[in-house]
Amino acid sequence: MSALVVSDLHIGSHHFLYEDFECFLRNVPEDHELILNGDIIDNPYEDLQPPHKGILELIKQISYRQTVVWVRGNHDNGYKPSELEKVHFKHFHNVKHRLLIAHGNDFDEIMPINQTFMKAFKWMHNLRVKLGAKPVHVAKYAKKWELFYRFLRKNVMINAANCAIENGYEAVTCGHTHYPEDRIFNGIRYINTGAWTEIPAFYLHVTDNEITLNSMDHPCYLSSSHFTLPTAITENKIKKISCIGKIGRV
Secondary structure, eight states, X not given: OEEEEEOOOOBTSTTOOHHHHHHHHHTOOTTEEEEEESOOBSOTTSOOOHHHHHHHHHHHHHHTTSOEEEEOOSSSTTOOOGGGTTSEEESOEEETTTEEEOOSGGGOOSXXXXXXXXHHHHHHHHHHHHTTOOOOOHHHHHTXXXXXXXXXXXXXXXXHHHHHXXXXXXXXXXXXXXXXXXXXXXXXEEEEOOOTTSSSOEEEEEOSSOEEEEEOOBTXXXXXXXXXXXXXXXXXXXXXXXXXXXXXXX
């Protein structure tokens, strides 16, 4: 079985690269599953503008001819529009028990317990824009806080890899952190597909023989180049989140 995995589109956001993603959707092979790994919608309670509504319509059309899976994230948890009745909404997904697919918010121990910091962070970002700075997605601005952002990424990666170990997977892919990377932790391959709010955007290509993280180097073109950071990490001191039971909610 072959699949394409993307995450963090944030449809409805001004930062969503909707033209690039429309081109991507129009090039999805019909023999592939399309897996949308969380935070596909930015705000479920806001009306979408026509170009962004068109993306959901394309997803709907694809779902009538091939499998489309929507893994819930923190932005779109509970979102299930009636017009997407053919789309499979899940909390977790997997590809032949080789690859665990989870958005990543369930593995994030940092942001849920730092709400005061996050509110202050968003306030500073909004103030910066009011003072004339170029608007960017909050996640892109967060990358300027390098130590905090690195700790957040590592926390999600370690907990995701440990969850894969507990449940017998060879690899795990997440989104959530808006940072594309491909690493090894305790023998588990951890892949993050980044976000479609920054250039370049990334997608994961899964076949029977390999799993590759690819960039959209040019609109309307599915790149065959591999994006890999083969960094070995052996970190055992950070608390491990048990996800036994969570994986059953598919």
